[in-house]
Amino acid sequence: xxxxxxxxxxxxxxxxxxxxxxxxxxxxxxxxxxxxxxxxxxxxxxxxxxxxxxxxxxxxxxxxxxxxxxxxxxxxxxxxxxxxxxxxxxxxxxxxxxxxxxxxxxxxxxxxxxxxxxxxxxxxxxxxxxxxxxxxxxxxxxxxxxxxxxxxxxxxxxxxxxxxxxxxxxxxxxxxxxxxxxxxxxxxxxxxxxxxxxxxxxxxxxxxxxxxxxxxxxxxxxxxxxxxxxxxxxxxxxxxxxxxxxxxxxxxxxxxxxxxxxxxxxxxxxxxxxxxxxxxxxxxxxxxxxxxxxxxxxxxxxxxxxxxxxxxxxxxxxxxxxxxxxxxxxxxxxxxxxxxxxxxxxxxxxxxxxxxxxxxxxxxxxxxxxxxxxxxxxxxx
Amino acid sequence: xxxxxxxxxxxxxxxxxxxxxxxxxxxxxxxxxxxxxxxxxxxxxxxxxxxxxxxxxxxxxxxxxxxxxxxxxxxxxxxxxxxxxxxxxxxxxxxxxxxxxxxxxxxxxxxxxxxxxxxxxxxxxxxxxxxxxxxxxxxxxxxxxxxxxxxxxxxxxxxxxxxxxxxxxxxxxxxxxxxxxxxxxxxxxxxxxxxxxxxxxxxxxxxxxxxxxxxxxxxxxxxxxxxxxxxxxxxxxxxxxxxxxxxxxxxxxxxxxxxxxxxxxxxxxxxxxxxxxxxxxxxxxxxxxxxxxxxxxxxxxxxxxxxxxxxxxxxxxxxxxxxxxxxxxxxxxxxxxxxxxxxxxxxxxxxxxxxxx
Amino acid sequence: xxxxxxxxxxxxxxxxxxxxxxxxxxxxxxxxxxxxxxxxxxxxxxxxxxxxxxxxxxxxxxxxxxxxxxxxxxxxxxxxxxxxxxxxxxxxxxxxxxxxxxxxxxxxxxxxxxxxxxxxxxxxxxxxxxxxxxxx
Numbered sequence: 001x002x003x004x005x006x007x008x009x010x011x012x013x014x015x016x017x018x019x020x021x022x023x024x025x026x027x028x029x030x031x032x033x034x035x036x037x038x039x040x041x042x043x044x045x046x047x048x049x050x051x052x053x054x055x056x057x058x059x060x061x062x063x064x065x066x067x068x069x070x071x072x073x074x075x076x077x078x079x080x081x082x083x084x085x086x087x088x089x090x091x092x093x094x095x096x097x098x099x100x101x102x103x104x105x106x107x108x109x110x111x112x113x114x115x116x117x118x119x120x121x122x123x124x125x126x127x128x129x130x131x132x133x134x135x136x137x138x139x140x141x142x143x144x145x146x147x148x149x150x151x152x153x154x155x156x157x158x159x160x161x162x163x164x165x166x167x168x169x170x171x172x173x174x175x176x177x178x179x180x181x182x183x184x185x186x187x188x189x190x191x192x193x194x195x196x197x198x199x200x201x202x203x204x205x206x207x208x209x210x211x212x213x214x215x216x217x218x219x220x221x222x223x224x225x226x227x228x229x230x231x232x233x234x235x236x237x238x239x240x241x242x243x244x245x246x247x248x249x250x251x252x253x254x255x256x257x258x259x260x261x262x263x264x265x266x267x268x269x270x271x272x273x274x275x276x277x278x279x280x281x282x283x284x285x286x287x288x289x290x291x292x293x294x295x296x297x298x299x300x301x302x303x304x305x306x307x308x309x310x311x312x313x314x315x316x317x318x319x320x321x322x323x324x325x326x327x328x329x330x331x332x333x334x335x336x337x338x339x340x341x342x343x344x345x346x347x348x349x350x351x352x353x354x355x356x357x358x359x360x361x362x363x364x365x366x367x368x369x370x371x372x373x374x375x376x377x378x379x380x381x
Numbered sequence: 382x383x384x385x386x387x388x389x390x391x392x393x394x395x396x397x398x399x400x401x402x403x404x405x406x407x408x409x410x411x412x413x414x415x416x417x418x419x420x421x422x423x424x425x426x427x428x429x430x431x432x433x434x435x436x437x438x439x440x441x442x443x444x445x446x447x448x449x450x451x452x453x454x455x456x457x458x459x460x461x462x463x464x465x466x467x468x469x470x471x472x473x474x475x476x477x478x479x480x481x482x483x484x485x486x487x488x489x490x491x492x493x494x495x496x497x498x499x500x501x502x503x504x505x506x507x508x509x510x511x512x513x514x515x516x517x518x519x520x521x522x523x524x525x526x527x528x529x530x531x532x533x534x535x536x537x538x539x540x541x542x543x544x545x546x547x548x549x550x551x552x553x554x555x556x557x558x559x560x561x562x563x564x565x566x567x568x569x570x571x572x573x574x575x576x577x578x579x580x581x582x583x584x585x586x587x588x589x590x591x592x593x594x595x596x597x598x599x600x601x602x603x604x605x606x607x608x609x610x611x612x613x614x615x616x617x618x619x620x621x622x623x624x625x626x627x628x629x630x631x632x633x634x635x636x637x638x639x640x641x642x643x644x645x646x647x648x649x650x651x652x653x654x655x656x657x658x659x660x661x662x663x664x665x666x667x668x669x670x671x672x673x674x675x676x677x678x679x680x681x682x683x684x685x686x687x688x689x690x691x692x693x694x695x696x697x698x699x700x701x702x703x704x705x706x707x708x709x710x711x712x713x714x715x716x717x718x719x720x721x722x723x724x725x726x727x728x729x730x731x732x733x734x735x736x737x738x
Numbered sequence: 739x740x741x742x743x744x745x746x747x748x749x750x751x752x753x754x755x756x757x758x759x760x761x762x763x764x765x766x767x768x769x770x771x772x773x774x775x776x777x778x779x780x781x782x783x784x785x786x787x788x789x790x791x792x793x794x795x796x797x798x799x800x801x802x803x804x805x806x807x808x809x810x811x812x813x814x815x816x817x818x819x820x821x822x823x824x825x826x827x828x829x830x831x832x833x834x835x836x837x838x839x840x841x842x843x844x845x846x847x848x849x850x851x852x853x854x855x856x857x858x859x860x861x862x863x864x865x866x867x868x869x870x871x872x873x874x
Contacts (some may be wrong), residue, residue: 128436216838220824221679227825236705252455259457291704338444340451344682344704347440431798439797441840556790558806603806654809660867661807678804678840679822738812 027185027366032191034229036106036181042121042174044181051155052179055172061142063135064090067160069127069176072099078306078371079103079183085314089133095273098314100305103371104300106181109235113296113312114283116268120177125169126269133273139169146172185303185368193365194230202365212355217326219359221345222298232302232366237283237295238343241330243310244280244294248339251293254281259288279313293341305364305373319360325345327351399612420523423456423490423689424629424699425449426466427648429499429600430481432474441681445649446484449687452702454489460689461522463490466628467497467533467593468645472551474509482512493520497593497628498533498565498604503551505518505540506531517571519578525587525692528578532592533629539563557603557653564601565594575616587622587695595627597636597643600656600664605630617641622695624713632684635711636667637719643667644699644711644720646687652676652684655737671722674706674734692710706734754870778858785859788852795841801856804840808863829857 038044055061072087073079079102081087087099097113105111110254111123127133136142146152147167155162160171190210202210214220223232247254254277263290265269268286272279283292296312303350310316316325316332328334329348351359367373392668428446431439453463465485470477478500485492494513496506506516516531534540534552540563544550553561567575582588590596594731596613599605607613617623617640624642631648632655655672656664676684682704691698691712697720710723760767789808792798805811814830823835830853834845846853 214824218679218839221822225824227819255455256457289708290455290702340447342444344444347681361439433798437797439799441799556802558802559790651804653804653806656809659807659809659862675810677822678836681840737810 005351019082027187027369028148030186030229032188032195033104033107033184034231036184038181039119039121042177044178045159046157048159048175049182050179051152051159052175052177054152054155055146055176056179058145060145061134061136062090063137063141066090069124072127072133073102078303080307080312082306082308085309087133089127090135091129093132093135095130095132096276096279097273097312098309100299101303102180103183103185103368104231104302106184107231107235107300108233108297110297114286115178115237115271115297116265118287120180121170121173124173124176126266129266130270130273142172143169143172144165157381185371188302188368189365190362191230194225195228203361205358206363206365208355209358209360209365212351212359213362216351217323217349217359218345218347219326223301233298235298237292238345239282239292239294239296239339239341240326240338240346241294241342242296242315242325242329242332243313244282244339244341245331245336247277247280248278248337251281251339251341254278255284255293276313282312290335291341294339295343301363302366303368305367306371317325319363320356323351323359324354385670388413419691419693420461421451421456421458421689421691423460423463423484423687424466424626424646424685425453425463425649426495426646427468427497427650428465428481428484429468429471429648429650430477430484431619432480433469435656438477438480439471443480443484444651445651445682445685448682448704449649450484450487451687454487455685456689456711460490463488463492464591464626465492465494466591466626467495468499468628468648468650469497470500470546471493472555473500473503473508478508478512493527493529493591495529495591495593495628496531496533498554499551501531501533502540502554503547512706517574523692525589525695526579526582528575528588528590530567530571530575530590530592530596530613532596532613533565534568534571535563535566535608562604564606564608565604567592567596567613568609572609572612572616575613579616580618582620584619585621587692588617588620588624589692589697590617590625590722592627593629595630595634595643595645596625597638597667599630599634599666600662602659602662602664603653603656605656605664605666614638614641624697626690626697626699633673633709633711634667634670635720635722636669642697642713642720643674644697646688647673647684647686647701647703649685649687660738669719669721671725671731672735672737673701673703673709674732675737680705779862781855781858782862784852785855785857785862788856789859794837794852795843797842800839801836801841808860811860811864812861812873813857813864814867814869815871818872818874821874829860833860835856 056069057068059071061068069091072081074081074246080099085098086094086096088094100113106120111117111120117123117126125139129138129241146156147164153163156167156171159175162171185192189201189206192198222234222236222238224230224234224350244251258278258281272285278285280294283295304310305319308318310319310322316322325332327348327349330338330342330346425446429442430446431442433439440595453460469481469485479545496509496516500506500509505637510516517529519526519528521527540550545552548722552603553559554563556562561587579588594607595605596607596610598607598610617625620640623640624644626644626646628648630645631653632645634643634645636643652673656662656666673684686701686703688699688701696713698710701709701711709725711720712723713719714721725735788794788801790800790802792800793800813829816832817826819825820827820832823831830848833853833856837843838845
């Protein structure tokens, strides 16, 4: 009850803010989305959100003082680091995975491409101590800063009623998560067409694209659109044949070695970003289940036009390339061998070229107001 | 977070096994006096490789067998052997049997084959014999007596006199709900052979029978049926640890009749409805069975799978490897004297996908 | 002359009455019911034939391979929210989904006689089961 109340207060506040600051007062930025899930132990307050935003942007939480959350989740780039394929941390070190957007991440049941984190709060613990991301030896440097900095000290006191040694990473991550829960965006042209009855919000090509999306394209089963809301993710994990196709013959040994290593979850975080081949194991690294080999979480398609390149490894450069990959039945080049563990939902689609274009046009209609789509194509390299 | 055990964790007793279970699944202390006699084998069944034309086969069923073989090859520790439970082909043609055999050849283990009706009724198993060997046989392994039956035979008249062509005969048997079909049976000749075969086996030797048809009478309309079930059962009843493992039904089923446990295996191809979902007919499905989860047809591997079987203390514990569903384990519980589902047997523990209607 | 016409008229009426044709516009007879039921069953039979036909799709798979006796089609639950399509649909939309997906075929027009026949067969095999629209 309480969490719904706070969510409603937040939304009302947001609407009020829009009314005050101009823009069409009939616009609802959450059109097409359900209420944001707010955990009972971390209610939203304006002060907490502001604190979270400050922490999100603080570059001191890295070993070189040059990397913050916002480095890879840049508010100017729909909270990604488009056009990078895989993110660059301290000293431009690269990992194996593409930075997902924070926008609408509050709707995920798990965080990271392999869902190794059960919440936004937990997720924020990992990048600071990952050697290729923010490179800290532990969380201690963060705590030293927030405890000593006078600005933070008064903020933590106001928000959580704690100071000095009593400030913990629990408070830090709660504030960051609260900020992330405000990055909600619906109200795309698709939403206005589908949920608000604006018949001209989508052009004919985009409407054909919608029809393909829910029928021949088979997209809707994982990138969910429902009668009254559209999350564009089923919050599940699927092997769609990206990346793992390249290591097919190595999978038995890789899987076996991985299980032998018997890593703790924090070690898994390091390992999957350090070793590309281990990264391809996907959800298997967390669940150890055969049917999770090479599986990754279904991302939302909202604002997808602004977050190129695509897939867990950033290996798919454009939306069109993504549709072609699906059309081929889970391989990048038609005729490549399909990996043995491919999801049963992936199969050749027999789409014509113009139908592929229609689907791309539809996905471009999922961009919320205020998000810019890069006009230049991302680097192929 | 759903956690699915792989083979290794299953042995450690971790993962999906319910904490409340007290079953000695692979508890070495309670098993054979000689622990080296505990072993596992894998079971892949009902691949239904279906030829379209030329070199095109139904992709859906192909992928099911490919996946089962690939995952079976990942098992650690390795199973002692693999059984294939019948219906490798859909219409018993040479291209289908060849294509299926090619995929099975990728298994890294010794494989034994069980005949299914879809393999048999085109040429009465002639090509099968060439590829795989005899239609019925037995073998011993680590103190267990294994029997493979060809339990999908039927009346002589239907087999030899009724149909103008072999192709027609195969088509008529291929339709599960075809009223022109004919009930499965083991038959006099094989039962006589079985009686002789079992006469040399001591009554406390564990016996496991591999059969395509259920060796029970569950639902005649879909040939979940063996016409001479009681007579075959009578041959098995004297044994203290007897288990029948059967295919054909493409779903989780298990039962206990006297001394004999019955366990069905999943298909790698597609799932079948439970007979209770057909509103116009009666059936005698075992009440013991906790049904599998209902299929989502979008995910072509949903409600399909393969299994590995632990034999400890001469009794079967079958783990169903299911795709994107929580794995299931059905194991013999000495306390009840029946197979039970280790997680869902109590009605209060069931989940919505297990409601079939 | 008029009397003769009356007799003809009465004979015709009697014959019609014996044959069982109703003369009242809105009264149907037992014979009508039987005939109409047979008309219906003829389409059910067509549906049953389609049910086992490898020609609805392009890969030889037939409806009956997964749905013996149309089990697990649940016509009594439609219209319903169909998860695979993301919206509330009628039975025929799901039939088309199956034709397009597991059968890898072309969808049927909604008023195609084959679609009617398939629905007739499905409903016939589920006769007697109460309506439960929306049930997943």
